[in-house]
Amino acid sequence: MSGDNRSAAAGARSATQWVALVLGIVFLVVGVLGFIPGITTDYDTMTWAGHHSDAKLLGIFEVSVLHNVVHLAFGVAGLLMARSLSLARTYLIGGGVVYFAVWIYGVSINRDDAGNFLPVNDADNWLHLGLAVVMILVGGFLPPLETRNAEPASHRVD
Template sequence: MSDSSAHPPYAATAVQKGALIVGIVFLVVGIAGFIPGITTGSLSGAGSGSMAMLLGLFQVSVLHNIVHLAFGVVGVIAARGAGASRGYLIIGGIVYAVLWIYGLFTANHTSGANFVPLNTADNWLHLVLAVGMILLGFVLPRSRSRRDDRIRTVG
């Protein structure tokens, strides 16, 4: 007989569920960036030359969409463990904070420095993502509650 506590279930803790949800949202956004109608305009590989707009608001490119997909995959994988989930949320939040700062100088510019590409709406979203992910990483508990364990043993 195996000990089920040695291998807790996937996304068993609150922080794991948080990482999973954030990861799924990034996957959905990354996929949506390639769907005509949801994304309008000319989608280019990278750079400020991409005139594609996700939901008519966020400037995207193939590179931008791939980054969203990669962040999503990492989140789904990180949800396997509480420590990895916490790291994903906090480090991912820091990455988005850096991207927000970068966007303060490059958003809406047509220079080569705006290679992601970014506009003002992207920049505000990156700030919200940075704050939200970091908060989730610090606030969500890394262990299951005793109530969860009692429910699991009864059910």
């Protein structure tokens, strides 16, 4: 194997890293879109946090400034953690656990309660559950498959 091929192989991303990178980009885009009037309906009702925000991303998902900032932070984390397989796996499983907790919060909170700091609706809850399941499954099962299917160093032809 030539030096160029080794450096290309060393810089190659695993499928798990690609998933983390793509999710990071999606979260960044969603976070930015949440701040754009028109894409976010009832933009003028957006609050920092709390259930009084009637702003809806794409007219469907309730958002607040805090909600958008969290999406941006998840996006940055995805970009940074996609740099290695172990970090990408941690991002996917950890993020999935966080989204599972947000789903539990969303289905159990009294939406009109003063303690409700995160605007959520049924669409948000289904999305959070879906994200949780996908992120945990991909982070839990894809890396072992990649590792098991990788060619052992002792069998490589240089």
